[in-house]
Amino acid sequence: MVEQPQETREPRTSVELFAGGGGLAMAVHQAGFRPLLFNELNTRACETLVASAKKTLGVDGMVRTDKTRPEPPKPGMPAPLYADDVRKLNMSALEGKVDVLAGGPPCQPFSAGGVAKGDEDKRNMFPAVFKAVREIRPKAVICENVRGLLRPSFADYFQYIQNELRLPFEKRDDEVRWQEHNNHLTSILATLSDDDTDPDHYKVVMVPVNAANYGVPQVRNRVVIVAFRADLGVDVEAFEKYVKTPKFSEDALFRSMRDEDGPYWQRHQVPDHVRERVRARLPRVIKEDDCQPWRTLRDAVQGYGTDVKLPALPTVDLDRLDEKFNFGKEIEVTDHIGWPGARIYKGHTPNELDRPAKTVKAGVHGVPGGESVMLLDTRYRDPQFLDGWTYRHRYMTVRETARVMTFPDEWLGAGPRGEQMRQLGNAVPVVLGEFFANAVADALAAAGH
Known part of the structure; x- marks a missing residue:
């Protein structure tokens, strides 16, 4: 990829659909794109977007339901x-x-937690x-979704999704089955050359990602789909090579952990028994x-957790969990509140501090135990274990x-704890989204756009 200093880029614009708690929207905004429209149906998520609007998103703080054909805001306006x-939205006013x-x-249609009905799911x-692509004709499209799309049972439909994105103006009639429409699209694609420059066509890159490989402190397997309008002359092969090359x-x-005084241990002062336990479990061949x-x-x-150093979160006092005390008050961060009742049980192993966190999940019936529980550095004697020790544990706070989702501390989740965790579980990690948004901006710039 051709690197271009962000300050030399001309202002770019974006539209965010299914904005949720704002992860991808925030990422695109931080990559230098000026938002023209946000769309989100969930009431609590809208409250989150408004609460976080001032510092992180460029939202005007007003929720609109009065127009079905929104106009782009004037320059300088949120x-x-x-x-x-x-x-229900007609976005044709944003075309070009x-x-x-x-x-x-x-x-949910493609995830294990959402019953995985795929195309049949409303x-x-x-x-x-x-539909939005047909109305807006954007230069590029960025979509993120679950790795469940790569399941063999969804393979044909997932290929159909990519084919539709390549040829979005070949609209499917309601009475036509998707399989029939896919055959139609496939026949058209077979006639196109690699140097196709039709402005109605898009060139698509599908990237299976583990967010940890992009600097997110979390193992999170997802699929990112990026499309560029064919008439722009973007070097799609160079883009694909760049985004598929792990950075972490x-x-x-x-x-970094191998030596007793390795860089990781220089950054973190931990009890000797923690460092020894972690080092003892390192593989022999690295x-x-x-x-x-x-x-x-x-x-x-x-x-x-990101390239911007944040203050360390204060320790959660295990003796005060029942008070729902905000332990982040001293550094002016919200929602760093302890939560009682954490337990470890079969099939739900907790997070370990010296590994990336497990995938943050929304959960159909609340957040599962293991994914939101963390082992601590403190331990107590327990003859039931071979080494004679048990490490204490607790629920992770919302903050x-x-x-872990790489949201800045200015992010304010609306609703009770469970709703905030649901929004986080459904979000795109900001650092992951920003990486792809920057890569798209650089690819457009390299092509002269």
Whole structure:
């Protein structure tokens, strides 16, 4: 990729659909794109977007439901938030004015937690994305979704999704089965050459990602789909090579931990027994590479979860969990509140501080135990275990979870704890989204746009 200093870029524009708690929207905004429109249906998520608007999103703080054909805001004005079903919006007033259309269509149709009905599920919002592409004609599209799309049972439909994005103006009639429409699209695609420059066509890159490989302190396997309008002359092969090359690695983390005074231990002062336990479990053979170390849960809690150093979150006093005390008050961060009742049980192993966190999940019936529980550095004698010790554990706070999702501390989740955790579990990690948004901006710039 051709690197271009962000300050030399011309202002770019974006539209965000299915904005949720604002992860991808925030990422695109931080990558230098000026938002023209936000769309989100969920009431609590809209409240979150408004609460976080001033510092992180460029939202005007007003929720609109009065227009179905929104106009782009004037230069210098913040973007409106439309709290309505995206299928009701006519976005034709934005045609030719949008660089990036971004969004994570609801993933429940393709996730194990959402029963995985796929195309049959009414929550499948990919058709709404294609409608928006036809109306807006953006230069590029960024979509994020669950890795469940790569399941063999979804293989044909997932290929159909990509084919529709390549040829969005070949609209499917309601009475036509998707299989028939896919055959039609496939026949057209077979006639196109690699140097196709039709402005009605898009060139698509599909990237399976583990967010940890992009600097997120969390193992989170997802699929990112990026499309560029064919007439722009973007070097799609160079873009694909760049975004598929890991920037962080597990082996680099192991190398930073291997020595007793390694870089990881210089950054974190931990009890000797913790360091010894972690080092004893390192593999005997550690590969060499040019990557940076995976970031860990401890990194996130201590403020090293992103490239911007944050203050360390204060220790949660286990004796005060029942008080719902805000332990972050002393550093002016919200929602760093302890939560009682954490337990460890079969099938739900907790997070370890010196590994990336497990995948933050929304949960159908609340957040599962293991994914929101963390082992601590403190331990007590327990003859039931071979080494004679048991490590204490507790629930992660909302703020710790937000840091694992690489949200800034200014992010304010609306609603009770469970709702805030649901929004975080459904979000795109900000650092992951920003990486792809910057890569798209650089690819457009390299092509002269």
